[in-house]
Amino acid sequence: MKQLLIGNAAVARGLYEAGVKVVSSYPGTPSTEITEFAAKYDEIYCEWAPNEKVATEVAFGASLAGARSACAMKHVGLNVAADPLFTMSYTGVRAGMVICVADDPAMHSSQNEQDSRHYAIAAKVPMLEPADSAEAYSFAKAAFDLSERFDTPVMMRTCTRIAHCQSIVETGERIDKDLLPYEKQPAKYIMMPGYAKKKHPVVEERTKALSEFAENCEFNKVFYAYNSEIGIITSGTCYQYVKEVFGDSVSVFKIGLINPLPIKSLIDFASRVKRLIVVEELDPIIETHLRNIGLNPEGKNLFSNIGEFSQKDIKKILLDKQEATVCADSVIPNRPPVMCPGCPHRGIYYVLAKLKLTVLGDIGCYTLGATPPLNALDSTLCMGASVSGIHGFNKARGSESEGKTVCVIGDSTFMHSGMTGLVNISYNASNSVVIILDNSITGMTGHQQNPTTGYNIKGDPAAKVNLEKLCNSLGINRVRVVDPYNLEECEKAVKEELKAEEPSVIISRRPCMLLKYVKAKPALKVESDKCRSCKSCMKLGCPAISMKNGKAVIDATQCVGCAVCEQLCHFDAIKEGGEI
Amino acid sequence: MKTVNIMIVGVGGQGSLLASKLLGHLLLSQGYDVKVSEVHGMSQRGGSVVTYVRYGDKVYSPLVSEGEADFIISFEKLEAARHAPMLKAGGQIVVNTQQIDPMPVITGAAEYPQDVLSELESKGVKIDAIDALTLAKQAGSVKAVNIVLMGRLSKYFPFEKEKWIQSIEETVAPKFVEMNKKAFLLGRGE
Numbered sequence: 001m002k003q004l005l006i007g008n009a010a011v012a013r014g015l016y017e018a019g020v021k022v023v024s025s026y027p028g029t030p031s032t033e034i035t036e037f038a039a040k041y042d043e044i045y046c047e048w049a050p051n052e053k054v055a056t057e058v059a060f061g062a063s064l065a066g067a068r069s070a071c072a073m074k075h076v077g078l079n080v081a082a083d084p085l086f087t088m089s090y091t092g093v094r095a096g097m098v099i100c101v102a103d104d105p106a107m108h109s110s111q112n113e114q115d116s117r118h119y120a121i122a123a124k125v126p127m128l129e130p131a132d133s134a135e136a137y138s139f140a141k142a143a144f145d146l147s148e149r150f151d152t153p154v155m156m157r158t159c160t161r162i163a164h165c166q167s168i169v170e171t172g173e174r175i176d177k178d179l180l181p182y183e184k185q186p187a188k189y190i191m192m193p194g195y196a197k198k199k200h201p202v203v204e205e206r207t208k209a210l211s212e213f214a215e216n217c218e219f220n221k222v223f224y225a226y227n228s229e230i231g232i233i234t235s236g237t238c239y240q241y242v243k244e245v246f247g248d249s250v251s252v253f254k255i256g257l258i259n260p261l262p263i264k265s266l267i268d269f270a271s272r273v274k275r276l277i278v279v280e281e282l283d284p285i286i287e288t289h290l291r292n293i294g295l296n297p298e299g300k301n302l303f304s305n306i307g308e309f310s311q312k313d314i315k316k317i318l319l320d321k322q323e324a325t326v327c328a329d330s331v332i333p334n335r336p337p338v339m340c341p342g343c344p345h346r347g348i349y350y351v352l353a354k355l356k357l358t359v360l361g362d363i364g365c366y367t368l369g370a371t372p373p374l375n376a377l378d379s380t381l382c383m384g385a386s387v388s389g390i391h392g393f394n395k396a397r398g399s400e401s402e403g404k405t406v407c408v409i410g411d412s413t414f415m416h417s418g419m420t421g422l423v424n425i426s427y428n429a430s431n432s433v434v435i436i437l438d439n440s441i442t443g444m445t446g447h448q449q450n451p452t453t454g455y456n457i458k459g460d461p462a463a464k465v466n467l468e469k470l471c472n473s474l475g476i477n478r479v480r481v482v483d484p485y486n487l488e489e490c491e492k493a494v495k496e497e498l499k500a501e502e503p504s505v506i507i508s509r510r511p512c513m514l515l516k517y518v519k520a521k522p523a524l525k526v527e528s529d530k531c532r533s534c535k536s537c538m539k540l541g542c543p544a545i546s547m548k549n550g551k552a553v554i555d556a557t558q559c560v561g562c563a564v565c566e567q568l569c570h571f572d573a574i575k576e577g578g579e580i
Numbered sequence: 581m582k583t584v585n586i587m588i589v590g591v592g593g594q595g596s597l598l599a600s601k602l603l604g605h606l607l608l609s610q611g612y613d614v615k616v617s618e619v620h621g622m623s624q625r626g627g628s629v630v631t632y633v634r635y636g637d638k639v640y641s642p643l644v645s646e647g648e649a650d651f652i653i654s655f656e657k658l659e660a661a662r663h664a665p666m667l668k669a670g671g672q673i674v675v676n677t678q679q680i681d682p683m684p685v686i687t688g689a690a691e692y693p694q695d696v697l698s699e700l701e702s703k704g705v706k707i708d709a710i711d712a713l714t715l716a717k718q719a720g721s722v723k724a725v726n727i728v729l730m731g732r733l734s735k736y737f738p739f740e741k742e743k744w745i746q747s748i749e750e751t752v753a754p755k756f757v758e759m760n761k762k763a764f765l766l767g768r769g770e
Contacts, residue, residue, distance in 0.1 A: 004604045004614055029620055108619065132615075132642075165642035166604055166616040237642070244641040312645035323647025325665040326703050330693035332662045335682035337592060337627030365625060373687045446620065538686065543626050546681045547688070555680075557713075557722050580722060 005169045007162040010133035011100055012037030013169065014140025015070050018096070019177030020044055022062035024055040026416065027445040028074030029109040030163035031102035035072050036448075039457045043174065048448055048457050051383070051416040052077035056084045056099060063097040063153075064189065066180030068144050072100040075116045076382065080417070082119065085153070087191050089123045090199040092151035095180050096144030103159045105281045105308035109444070111363065111382065113307070115282035120155050120259035124203050126210055127155040127259040128219060131239045133167040139219065139256065150206055150213075157258065159281070161237040161308065211260040219256030222269060225249055231273030233266070233286055233297065237308075238279045244311040245319065261289045270295050277302070277318070281309055339368045341544040342520065342560035344439050344510035347484035349376040350540055350564070351491045352406065357498075360393065360407040362386040362418070365443040365512075369408075373541045377408075384409070384417030387434055391421065394430040402431040403498050409434065412442035412450040415465065419474065425503045426475025433497045433504050434476075436467060437484075440511040447515065471505045478504035485510060487567045513560055521561025523578030526552045530573035537565040537574065556580045583636035585644040589663045590655025591680050592619075592629045595726035598752070599653070600631040602730055606747040607635040610739060617642040628659060628682075651736065653729050655712075656680050661696040664705060673705060674732050676712035676725055708732065712767065719763035727752075727760045731767020741768070 005013065011034045015023065023046045025035040039046035049055035052073040062069035073081060078101045085099065101119075104110040120127035128143055130136040136158060143154040187195045214220065228250050234242050235255040242252060253269045255261065270276050270290075278287045278299035287299035302317050303309070315321045339346050349369040352359050353376045361367055361377035362385065370377035379389065386407035394402050409418045414436050425432050442448040449455045454464035471479045478500055482493045490508065497504040511518050528551045537545055537552055544558035545565060554565075556578035566574040586603065588596045597618060604616045612635040619629045632644045646665050652673045654660035660675040667673065675697065684690035693699075701707050710732050716724040727748065734744050745761060752760050 002608070004608050004616065006618065032620070161617060161642055164618045164620055166614070166618070167639075167642070168608070168613065240640040240642065310643040310645045311641045315645075323645070324669060325647045326667065326700065326705055327665045328661045328693070328696050328699050330661070330696050330699060331690070332658065332693065332696075333682050333684045333690035335591065335626075335628040335658070335662075336684075337625040338683050340593070340625060368625060371683065372689065444625070541683060541687070543681075543683065543686065546686045580717070 002168055002170050004166045005133045005137070006033060006164055006166045007130070007133050007136040007158055008033035008164070009037045010137035010169050011072075011140045011156070011158070013171050014137045015098070016041045016044060017172055017174045018141045018144040019068050019175045020070055020144070021067035021177070022059060022069040023047070023071065024049045024058035025072040026050070026052045026055050026077055027442055027448040028077045028102070029445055030104060030160045031072045031074045031077070031100060032445045032448065033163070034100055035457070046457050048450060050451055052081040053083060056081040059097055059099070060084055060088055063093045063095050066095050066182055068095045068097070068177055070098045070100060072102070074110065075101060075103045075114050076110065076112065077101070078116055078119055080383070085119065085125070086123045088153050089125050089203055090191055090196055091189050093147055093153055095177070096147035097153045098140065098143045098147060099153055099155045100140070101155060101157050102163045103157060103282070105159055108160050111380065113282060115285065116155070116157050117258055117285045118283065120157070121285070124207050125152050125155055125259070126150065126257060127157055128256060129157045129236045129258040130162060130256065131236050131254065132162065133165070133169045135256065136162060137169045137171065142218070150210055152206060157236075159237055159308070207260055211263065214257050214260055214262040215265045217257055220262065220265070221254045221256070222265070223248070223252045223254070224272065225251045229274035230277065231269055231275065232277050232279055233269070233290070234279040235286065238281055241309055241311045241314050242279055245314045255286065258285070261286065263293050266290060267293060267295065270297070279303060279309070279314065336371055337368060338371065338541065338543050339365065340513055341542055341558045342513035342562040344484045344508070344512065345369060345437055346540055346542065347487055347564045348435065348437065348482070348490050348508045349374045351487060351494055352376050355491070355494060358393075358401065358405040360386040360389045360405070362407070362409040362413050364410040364413055366408060366410055366437050371541070373539055383413050384421055387414075387418045387421030388424060390432045390434065391425045391428065391430045394432050406433040406435055406494065406498070408437055410443065411436060411438040411440065411452045411467070412448075414467070415451050419470070422471065422476065422505070423474050429503070431501065431503060433494070433506065435506045435508055438467060438507050438509040441515060443512050447512070467507055476503055476505050478502060479507070480504075481507045481509050483510055484508045485562055485564055487564065513562070521563070522576055523556035523559035523580065524554050524561055524563065524566065524574050524576060525556065525578035526554055527573050527575055528553075530571050532571050534570065536568045536570060540565055540568065554578055581636050583634050583639050585649045586633040586651045586653065587644055587649045587663060587666055588631040588633065588653045589659045590629055591659065592625055592627045594655040595723060596629055596631050596655065599726040599730055600633055602727070602747050602751050603633045605751050606739065606743060607633070609743065609747065613637060613639045615639045615642040628662060630663065651733065653733055655725060655729065657697060658682065658692065661693065661700060664700055667705065671706070672708065672736060673700070674708045674710070674729060676729060677709050678713045678725070710767070715766040716763055719766055720759040724760055724763035727763040728767035731764040734764070734768055
């Protein structure tokens with residue numbers, strides 16, 4: 001059946017048809033929907049794990065048990081999963097296993113634009129790279145045969161423009177795979193030095209065999225143009241941009257198996273063209289390989305290693321052509337993303353900004369608290385780094401910083417990798433204040449359940465981690481819960497905990513306003529005769545409030561009646577009764 | 581045929597994903613090769629969002645670059661102006677006249693440019709401005725702005741009205757179908 005599918009849905013379909021039985025992942029843009037779509041198939045057991053390392057190890061366990069398995073993550077999630085990855089390269093698999101990783105060139109929703117291809121090379125595992133949804137589907141399916149044939153986990157790399165682009169896919173039927181019998185094989189699966197030393201040469205031999213396989217494999221495609229001197233080597237979404245500009249007028253070596261890269265067939269391709277060009281986003285992985293095998297292509301001397309490309313870049317750089325454009329003369333103000341109206345993070349951030357605290361931040365919607373007018377954050381590094389970081393910050397500056405520094409971390413991020421940092425705070429005794437922004441969902445990635453929400457990926461009731469008891473158990477005696485819609489309560493709690501002579505946790509708890517079960521209250525309005533234009537309410541950075549003709553106004557189509565602004569109005573001008 | 585390039589632009593949360601889903605569904609049913617690129621994650625939170633829809637005999641790139649768009653459908657005035665450089669010569673903008681202040685305007689760090697649409701018109705840009713918010717309210721929900729705009733866009737395409745309506749029926753949740761059909765027809769001016 002012909003369908004229009006985003007790359008992630010196509011990957012999920014490929015997993016399904018390959019007979020996958022277990023998928024475990026942690027959400028991360030742009031990889032999230034792989035697992036969400038996989039969860040729609042009853043034949044696949046799917047779950048949200050607390051982090052990518054756990055997810056990858058779950059998939060490993062399932063493979064060991066004889067079931068085809070997969071996990072999915074964003075590029076930075078692969079950093080977390082790197083530990084099992086590198087040694088799974090040694091153990092290999094029992095049933096096929098695929099690790100899907102989605103890169104984010106241009107950082108549409110990420111903190112860096114690292115290139116996951118380095119991991120495949122470093123871990124010595126094969127990596128596939130599809131160029132559209134049809135390939136995302138067929139490569140995902142074929143990856144399991146590759147995994148079983150070469151006894152290795154297989155990585156599948158996509159990027160935002162593959163993961164979130166819909167194109168046409170012709171789907172097939174699921175092949176049900178029986179569980180392989182479990183056999184105890186200590187020398188294969190116990191990676192202690194005695195056994196691991198024997199496995200390393202096996203990995204090196206496997207890479208040689210895969211390099212040989214790469215010469216004529218189904219994943220790489222070569223096209224020779226009639227009478228063309230130009231030969232382009234490319235992969236993934238860049239292939240589409242090259243074809244968009246050149247059609248069939250240049251020769252193209254399209255790489256689908258990005259690691260290991262072939263040698264003979266690339267040398268052969270290079271020998272048939274006069275001008276050899278590599279088009280690849282981010283780092284010069286293909287280009288470096290070509291240099292290593294004695295070729296001298298053009299590549300990063302022409303194209304940037306920063307951001308993503310489009311057909312425009314190819315046209316401009318290789319053909320020196322640009323389309324004519326029109327633009328307005330007026331300056332167009334930026335429209336950065338903002339916290340939503342009624343976002344529970346806004347109230348607590350207002351308090352932190354008002355108290356002029358140093359705030360170590362973390363990864364999630366609440367990173368948006370860094371933007372004006374709240375400007376409430378001092379750092380954002382990676383998942384969990386706020387909790388570990390504040391400990392180091394306070395150890396370095398001692399009592400001078402302890403009374404005026406806090407960290408903020410979301411409920412899902414705390415489960416992902418904040419807990420270990422908190423153990424460190426209690427064990428190594430820093431007088432730190434950790435604020436858990438518990439909005440009862442994994443927000444930024446589009447509302448995934450997590451261990452604190454009480455529901456699993458299918459929306460069925462599940463065990464619910466009690467954050468208060470958890471923090472107590474991790475050695476924190478002072479744990480309190482506040483409602484971020486109540487500014488007075490928040491301010492009191494923050495001040496008291498900063499004064500306390502021991503570490504503490506404040507749980508700022510209110511569900512995300514966008515959750516279906518959270519009902520908006522009637523919109524508020526500003527009684528303009530009472531408004532004195534003091535702009536106190538504007539300090540919240542609520543997108544529903546703006547100044548019109550010198551008075552504050554509330555956009556009733558956006559307002560959800562959280563009434564945080566009402567608490568800031570000194571003149572009692574904000575009332576119920578906003579009309580759409 | 582030459583590939584047709586459509587951009588759907590607006591403010592995160594305005595419902596551009598449904599609009600692109602509807603367009604993709606319709607174009608697929610007409611037998612075209614289609615690519616639709618969506619935006620997920622951070623920019624969905626009130627930021628400037630862009631969706632590209634391309635169709636033709638064979639579509640390679642999922643993206644539309646500067647000077648290539650045949651149509652820009654904008655859910656908000658300022659966003660139309662922001663993406664005007666994407667329009668090809670002779671291209672058409674369909675824009676909802678709603679104004680949504682971005683945060684730099686709210687905080688006073690920047691000004692919302694007035695008359696930015698007439699500014700573009702004076703440079704020869706074809707602009708079809710429509711108060712989609714009012715029409716959406718008439719249809720029954722402010723959330724139907726996306727389908728009102730699809731209704732207006734449909735006037736520029738050779739596909740039969742019934743095909744559009746069939747796509748609405750097949751992409752929208754059943755309980756919202758009637759309201760969205762109404763929104764679509766209001767957008768068409770029917």
